[in-house]
Amino acid sequence: MSAYYFLIAQLPSISYNSPPPMRTSAFMDLCKAKLSPEDVGLLDWCTLDPREGGNINVPFIDSWRNWDRTLRLQLARFRKEKLKREGVAVEPPEYPVDAVAAAKAAVNIESPLEAELFLDEARWRAIEAFQGIDYFSENVIYAYLLKLRLLERKALFKAEDGFYEYKTLYAAIADRSEN
Numbered sequence: 001m002s003a004y005y006f007l008i009a010q011l012p013s014i015s016y017n018s019p020p021p022m023r024t025s026a027f028m029d030l031c032k033a034k035l036s037p038e039d040v041g042l043l044d045w046c047t048l049d050p051r052e053g054g055n056i057n058v059p060f061i062d063s064w065r066n067w068d069r070t071l072r073l074q075l076a077r078f079r080k081e082k083l084k085r086e087g088v089a090v091e092p093p094e095y096p097v098d099a100v101a102a103a104k105a106a107v108n109i110e111s112p113l114e115a116e117l118f119l120d121e122a123r124w125r126a127i128e129a130f131q132g133i134d135y136f137s138e139n140v141i142y143a144y145l146l147k148l149r150l151l152e153r154k155a156l157f158k159a160e161d162g163f164y165e166y167k168t169l170y171a172a173i174a175d176r177s178e179n
Helices: 003-009 024-034 037-045 059-082 097-107 112-131 138-178
Strands: none
Touching: 003 024, 003 138, 024 037, 024 138, 037 059, 037 138, 059 097, 059 112, 059 138, 097 112, 112 138
16 A cells, blocks of 8 residues: 555544644654655645746646646736736736636735635635545645645634734723823
C-alpha cells in the first residue's frame, strides 16, 4: 500500500464550516514522517499565494495554481473597471470560467470581509474539484494542505473582526469616561 493511504487514513475530517482540525505545521510533520522527501517538496507548491513560474507537471498543483492566478488577475481587472481606471498590466485569462465568475461576483460584495470569505469558499470548491474521486491519491494530500491553509486564514479573519469590535467598544468606553 502507498504512503498516501497510511497518511490519509489517519487525517481528521475537514470541512469549510469547521475550525482547522490541526495546524499546518502538524500536518507537515506528519507528511515528513510518512512521505518521501520528493513528495514533501511538492507540498511547498501548495500555497494560497502561488509563486510565479511555469507548470511543475503535477496536474493537481498546476491546475490549482492556474485557477488561483486567473482569480487574482480577474480580481485586479474587475477592481480596475469598478474604479474606472484604465489599462490592465496583464491580460487575464478567461479560463477557468468559475475563477472568472468568482472574481466578478466578489468585486460586487460591499463588505471586504464578506468578499474574502466568498473568495475562500470559491477556492475551497475549486480545490475539491481538482482533488478528484480517488480518496487515497496524492491529490488528497495536496487538497488537505490547501484546505488547512484556507481554514487558518479564515480563523484569522475572525480574530481580526473581533479585534476591530474590541477597538470600537474600547473607543466608545473611553469617550464616555472623558465626558
